[in-house]
Amino acid sequence: MNKNIIEELITRLLKQDRHAAGRLISIIEGDDTGAAQIIKMLYPYTRNIPVIGITGSPGVGKSTVITHLISEYRKRDKKIGVIVIDPSSPFTGGALLGDRIRMQDHFLDDCVFIRSMGTRGYTGGITRATGSVIKILDAFGMDLIIIETVGAGQAEVGISKFAHTLVVITAPGLGDDVQALKAGILEIGDIFVINKSDLAGAERTAMDLECMLEDCDYRSSRYKNWKIRVVQTSATSQKGFAELYNHIETHLKFLYTEGLFDLCNLKIIREELSSIIEQKLAARVLYELENKAEFDRLVRMVADKKTDVYTIADTVVNKLLSIKYLKQ
Ligand SMILES: Nc1nc2c(ncn2[C@@H]2O[C@H](COP(=O)(O)OP(=O)(O)O)[C@@H](O)[C@H]2O)c(=O)[nH]1
Numbered sequence: 001m002n003k004n005i006i007e008e009l010i011t012r013l014l015k016q017d018r019h020a021a022g023r024l025i026s027i028i029e030g031d032d033t034g035a036a037q038i039i040k041m042l043y044p045y046t047r048n049i050p051v052i053g054i055t056g057s058p059g060v061g062k063s064t065v066i067t068h069l070i071s072e073y074r075k076r077d078k079k080i081g082v083i084v085i086d087p088s089s090p091f092t093g094g095a096l097l098g099d100r101i102r103m104q105d106h107f108l109d110d111c112v113f114i115r116s117m118g119t120r121g122y123t124g125g126i127t128r129a130t131g132s133v134i135k136i137l138d139a140f141g142m143d144l145i146i147i148e149t150v151g152a153g154q155a156e157v158g159i160s161k162f163a164h165t166l167v168v169i170t171a172p173g174l175g176d177d178v179q180a181l182k183a184g185i186l187e188i189g190d191i192f193v194i195n196k197s198d199l200a201g202a203e204r205t206a207m208d209l210e211c212m213l214e215d216c217d218y219r220s221s222r223y224k225n226w227k228i229r230v231v232q233t234s235a236t237s238q239k240g241f242a243e244l245y246n247h248i249e250t251h252l253k254f255l256y257t258e259g260l261f262d263l264c265n266l267k268i269i270r271e272e273l274s275s276i277i278e279q280k281l282a283a284r285v286l287y288e289l290e291n292k293a294e295f296d297r298l299v300r301m302v303a304d305k306k307t308d309v310y311t312i313a314d315t316v317v318n319k320l321l322s323i324k325y326l327k328q
């Protein structure tokens with residue numbers, strides 16, 4: 001990627017040019033080399049804005065809740081960036097819920113930037129790309145970023161590691177009730193939302209959730225001194241979103257006053273750095289092995305039963321670790 005083009009795009013991004021933001025994100029999604037060039041130039045301009053992760057099963061109403069949250073933030077004149085990592089569910093903003101709120105309004109709003117990222121056919125690794133897109137939206141001048149992810153599977157939970165505050169959404173009548181939350185997700189939530197509280201069964205879902213949280217004394221495992229909050233929302237009856245907004249802001253304030261925000265940032269960098277090193281190392285090692293026909297030799301050794309895949313992989317890694325840098 002031409003350095004001048006990237007430089008020009010970044011200059012425009014810093015002047016709040018939406019087109020430049022979109023182009024830069026596309027480059028990042030397209031290739032890792034471009035991403036590296038962009039982040040190198042852009043990083044000094046980032047300010048570490050808060051990232052809110054919103055997760056939950058498909059159909060619980062994540063996109064809808066986010067639409068209402070955007071409105072809460074816009075009322076207070078905050079600029080919001082949204083990254084949607086759930087291509088299966090378009091960001092309709094609950095268009096079926098009538099005209100009270102229209103996602104299109106947010107799309108036309110200069111202070112809201114919404115971007116979907118597909119998980120399939122992805123070359124650069126969704127986790128790494130997310131880290132880079134967050135930095136772009138940060139330098140673009142947003143005040144806060146919201147990430148929507150489906151709450152299942154490794155990749156999605158991985159993305160949640162980028163969030164300072166994690167909101168887990170559930171809803172009644174989905175077949176997979178609160179019990180399903182137990183599988184990993186219950187441990188990561190700082191705030192729980194029971195959306196669609198207008199539907200039958202909401203009270204039951206709320207009670208089940210409260211019971212489960214009682215077991216862990218309402219303590220979030222991410223931040224020991226944080227007492228988990230539960231809120232019921234409904235897009236149909238326009239209920240609970242201001243309360244949810246307040247809980248998120250209270251949580252962010254808690255992180256700042258307890259000195260946890262900076263700690264969380266270190267954790268995020270750690271996550272990102274290890275992911276990049278892992279990918280680079282693997283690519284480099286395989287390239288070198290292939291290049292020298294060494295890989296063929298190793299494969300042949302395994303085929304001839306002289307060794308096995310685990311043993312030979314260990315040998316390769318051990319040889320690599322003998323480089324000077326790690327011995328110092
Ligand atoms: N009854 C009711 N339906 C809702 C509510 N919130 C969202 N929905 C509907 O649930 C469906 C899924 O919502 P969506 O936001 O796309 O869920 P996501 O897959 O979690 O992002 C849509 O048809 C919404 O209109 C709510 O509070 N009450």
Ligand SMILES: [Mg+2]
Nearest residue numbers: 062063086089
């Ligand atoms: Mg969605």
